Amino acid sequence: MNVPLNFLLCGVGGQGIVLASDVLVAVGLLAGLNAKQAEVHGMSQRGGSVVSHVRWGREIYSPIVGWGEADVFIAFEKLEALRNLRFLRPSGLALISTQALEPLTVISGGQVYPDDSRLRAAFAQLTPHAHYLDAESIAAEVGNVRAVNTVLLGALSALLEANSRFAAWAPAPEIWLQVIAERVPSRHLDLNRQAFQAGRNAIAGPR
C-alpha cells in the first residue's frame, strides 16, 4: 500500500460518473486510507467525454492518474473505454459497461462507431482481467437505468475482492453501502442498495 492504487473512471456526461467517483474516493477514506480525486466540471459535461481520477494509498501526491498508470479502469460506455485505453496499466483490472451511446459525429457526422470485436481485442491484448457487464440492463431490472453507476460500483467491489492483486485493498461491502447511503437522497436509497447488490451478484453470483 506504499504505492497508491489508481482508478480511472470514464464515460459520457450525465452517466453519474462524478457521483461514482465521489463514492469511490470516500470509500477509500472510510477504509482508513488516504485518497484523492480529480475531475473536470463545466463544458465537458454537456454530453461530452468525462474522465475522473481516484487514488487510494498511504501517501498520495498527484491527484490525477498518468497514462499507463490506472490499475483499475472503469468505463461506463464502450467508445469511451477505447478512447481512454491509454490510461490502463497493462494487466490491470478493467470493468466495462457494454452500453453504447452514439455521439453526434456518428449520428449525423457519418463517422463509424467501433464494433465490439475491436473493443474486446484491444483490451484482451492488454490484460486478462477485462470484465464486460450489461450494467444498463441490470439497473433497469432493479428499477431505474440511472442506477448504472451504483451497479458498476457493486461490480467493482466484488472484482477487487476477487482479484489477488487487489484483495488487500478491497473494503467491506458495508463500507461501500455506508458511503452510498450518505450520498444518495433517502428516497433512492433502497434502489441504490439493490443496484449495488445486483452489481456484486453479476460478478460473484448471488449469495
Added chain:
Amino acid sequence: MTVRQMLSGNEAIARGMWEAGVVVASAYPGTPSTEILENFARYPNVYAEWAPNEKVALDVAIGAAYAGRRALAAMKHVGLNVAADSLMYASMTGAEAGLVIVSADDPAMHSSQNEQDNRTYARFARIPCLEPSDSQEAKDLTVVAFELSEQFDTPVLLRVTTRICHSASPVELGERCERSSQTSPFPRNPAKYVMVPSNALRRHPVMEERIRAIADYAETFPYNRIELRDRSLGIITAGVAYQYTREVFPDASVLKLGMTWPLPEGLIRRFAASVDRLIVLEELDPFIEDVVKRMGIPCQGKDIFPLTGELDPYVVRLSAIQAGLLSDAAVPSIPTLEGDPLPARPPVLCPGCPHRPTFYVLNKLKVPVNGDIGCYTLGLVPPLSAIHTCGCMGAGIAVAHGAVQAGSPERHVAVIGDSTFFHTGIPALINVVYNQSPVVTVILDNRTTGMTGHQPNPGTGHTLQDKPAPTIEIEPLVRACGVKQVRTLSAFDVTGIEKTLKEYLQLNEPSVLIVQEPCALLPEARERWQPLEVNLAQCNGCTLCFRIGCPAILKSDELDEKTGRPKAQIDPNLCTGCELCAQICPRHAIPFRLDSIFLREAA
C-alpha cells in the same frame, strides 16, 4: 479529535473563508471557481451573492472590506480581466479589513477561452499571490491570506487552478474565528480612499514599499519551505506542480513555494547553492523561472517542460526523460490503440435544449453569427454550425456592430444568453442603439446561468442564498436601452423565430429578439419531460431530424425501402419532448406530445 473530511479545493476555500470569519463574499459563476461561493453561501451567518459580473463582485468585496469586514471576491481567471480596474485601485487604497481575491485559472482550457496565467496580475498590481497545492492548503492559505491582507494592508490574490479546485483530498477542519459583530463607522479618510491624482500620487510609493516589505516577510513565510533530499537535483515548484514533482522526482530536493509573489530571493539563493542542478517546475508561464534567471542563477524550466496546456505526471516524466533528468526505464508503457481514429464526442447542446431551435434557424439563414460565452456557444458544433465568433463575455454584440460599421456585406446576428446579457451585454447593446447599426441581437433567455450549473441571476427572481428577489425583465430593459424593434417568443417557436429573424434582417435599425424557455435541466422543465416516438411507417429516412444535432435522435436499424437510408428513432431515456423535431419533420412522422397522447389512448 480533529475532523478530517474529503473536500474539493473549492469546498476547502469556502471552509477557509468561513473559518477566517469572512462576512461578505461576491462572485460571478465561472468554471472552475463556481463552487466556492455555492459552498460558502451555505455556512451560517454569512452574506454571499452572485453579482452580474466580476468587476461588480470585486467592488462589492472592496466596499465590505472598507467597511471593516473580511470580504472575498471569487472568479475564474478571465473574470479577473473584467475586474482588473477594481483590482488596481484596491491595491492603491488597501482596506480596513482583509480583502482576498480568488482567481481560478484553467490550464488546458477545460472550460475556458484561454489559459492566461494570473500570477502576472499579482506582480502587476503589487499584491501577494498565494498558491495552494491541495485542499488542505487551499483551506489553510485562505485563512492566511486574510491575515496577510490585514498585516500589510493589501489585497491578496489566492491563485488556484482547475486541478486544485476540482480535486478532492482530506482536510482537517478548524473552528470559525468569530470577529466583532460591531462595524466601525465607515472611514472618512480621503487621502487613503479617494484616488484622485493628488492622493494617488502619495499612495503609489506606499504600495511599492508594501510589496518590498512583503518580499522580506516571504523569506520566513512558513508555506515557503525547503525539503532537502538528494542534492544532485533541486526543483523549485508551486501549486499542483508540487504534487507532480513529488510523484515523478521522489528523491529530489524541493523548494516549495506557497507564496509565488513576491518571491523570497534569499531563500531561492540558499536553495540554489545547496543543489547541483536547479530546475523550476511550474504550469503555464515561466513566472518563477524568469525571476530566478534575472537573479543571475542558472536554472532550467520551460526548456524542459511545456509552456502550454496543463502538466500531469506523464507529461512531467516524459519531459524529464527527454532532458536526461530521468532514465527511460521510468516511463510506464502506454497502451496504444490501433486502427481507425475514434469518432469524437464533443460536448453538445442537451436534448430538449431551448437554444437548439434558434441555431437551427440561424443555420438555415446562413448569416454571420457573433456568439458569446455560455452553453449556447455549442451552437458552433456541427450539424448546427451557427456560431462564427466567440471571444469573451459580452463581446458578441459589439463585434457584430464593428463588423457592420466596417462595411461587412451581410447582416450580422449577435446571440447572447440572459446571464451574459446582464454581465456585459447591456453596454454593447446601448452602443448599437447609440451608434445606430442594424445588428440583430438574439437574447437566449433560459432563465438561469446554464453552463456553470444553474446559478440564479438578476432575471431569475431569487438569490444565491435563496431569498426572493425582484425579477429584472429583459424586454423592458432592452426597450429602455432605446431598441424599438423588440419581440419575445417561445424558444421552441421555430416558425415564429424564422419569420421574425427574416423580418429583422431586412430592417435598417437595431432589433432584438428575446427567445424564452427554461433550460431543459431545470426542475420546472423536467416536470414536463415527455419523450416522443417516431412513427416508422411515416418516416422515410430523409435525415432532416438528424441535422438538428439532438443526441436523443438516433439512426434505427430499419431502412426505408425506397431510399435505403436508416429511419430515425428516439431514445426515450434522453428525449424531453421539446418537439423541435416534430415541428420540422416534413412527413409528420414524429407526433406532437398531445397527438401522442391521443394516439396512445386510441390504440
